[in-house]
Amino acid sequence: MTGLEIRALSVDLGARRALQGIDLALEPGRLTALIGPNGAGKTTLLRAIAGLAKPSAGEITLNGASVARMRASERARAIAYLPQGGGVAWPLPVESVVALGRLPHGERPDHLPAQGRAAVEAALLSVGLEGFESRPATALSGGERARMLLARALATQAPVLLADEPVAALDPRHQLIVLDGLRAQARSGATVVAILHDLNLAARFADRIVLLDQGKLEASGLPEAVVTEARLASSFGIRARVTREEGGLLVVAQGPLSDA
Numbered sequence: 542m543t544g545l546e547i548r549a550l551s552v553d554l555g556a557r558r559a560l561q562g563i564d565l566a567l568e569p570g571r572l573t574a575l576i577g578p579n580g581a582g583k584t585t586l587l588r589a590i591a592g593l594a595k596p597s598a599g600e601i602t603l604n605g606a607s608v609a610r611m612r613a614s615e616r617a618r619a620i621a622y623l624p625q626g627g628g629v630a631w632p633l634p635v636e637s638v639v640a641l642g643r644l645p646h647g648e649r650p651d652h653l654p655a656q657g658r659a660a661v662e663a664a665l666l667s668v669g670l671e672g673f674e675s676r677p678a679t680a681l682s683g684g685e686r687a688r689m690l691l692a693r694a695l696a697t698q699a700p701v702l703l704a705d706e707p708v709a710a711l712d713p714r715h716q717l718i719v720l721d722g723l724r725a726q727a728r729s730g731a732t733v734v735a736i737l738h739d740l741n742l743a744a745r746f747a748d749r750i751v752l753l754d755q756g757k758l759e760a761s762g763l764p765e766a767v768v769t770e771a772r773l774a775s776s777f778g779i780r781a782r783v784t785r786e787e788g789g790l791l792v793v794a795q796g797p798l799s800d801a
């Protein structure tokens with residue numbers, strides 16, 4: 542089996558079971574959107590795939606090899622992970638921060654070989670940060686910083702890219718640019734998983750949608766099969782209209798359900 546396979550995965554965080562019995566196959570070439578209400582376990586699932594949260598049960602494999610048993614250096618080349626709301630503490634130039642994404646390949650950010658430089662340039666371009674190369678990373682707006690950190694993850698050119706809310710801080714134009722970039726990364730053969738709270742963007746850009754609810758896999762499949770009015774009511778506790786429009790589904794949230 543190529544791609545990521547998650548079998549009977551459970552994760553405990555302290556006394557809390559954050560994920561329970563997740564079975565999921567994530568195929569290369571696809572952008573998968575991970576959706577679900579706050580606290581559903583989305584970040585925990587990405588962290589478990591990245592090897593940062595230890596499974597209490599079950600297994601995650603990449604192309605048949607256990608992620609837990611990979612050497613850290615091997616895992617860093619195979620799986621790029623963009624955490625939620627990351628920051629930078631030093632006024633490094635944007636280009637140098639993005640070049641840190643080449644470290645898993647043993648490439649020093651200040652002495653990148655041609656391949657590394659090309660990866661950094663492509664990453665900056667795909668998040669719309671060309672022209673920002675020499676700006677200090679600490680002198681960016683929140684959305685620019687979020688795009689820089691995504692570029693760092695993209696620069697690794699890992700076969701798996703995990704992004705935790707990559708468009709949450711972005712204006713509409715840059716949301717579209719970044720999601721186009723993630724989809725392009727998938728089209729080039731990567732397995733891309735992004736946590737998205739905007740259901741319209743998820744339904745429009747993702748090839749597959751995975752819905753988590755209270756640590757369990759509630760649904761997984763094509764956007765129109767997963768994003769339904771019934772599921773928006775049962776999992777998100779909202780009354781919503783879902784209609785099919787040119788270019789994808791249109792989700793209009795109408796109000797919270799009082800008994801959810």
Ligand SMILES: Nc1ncnc2c1ncn2[C@@H]1O[C@H](COP(=O)(O)OP(=O)(O)OP(=O)(O)O)[C@@H](O)[C@H]1O
Pocket residue numbers: 554555556557558559577578579580581582583584585586
């Ligand atoms: N360090 C921790 N110790 C104990 N429980 C935790 C810890 N971190 C998260 N949790 C709990 O685990 C559950 C899953 O959290 P997780 O961050 O994976 O949710 P999420 O779906 O990503 O949520 P959000 O949409 O709010 O980012 C939540 O109930 C959360 O309160």
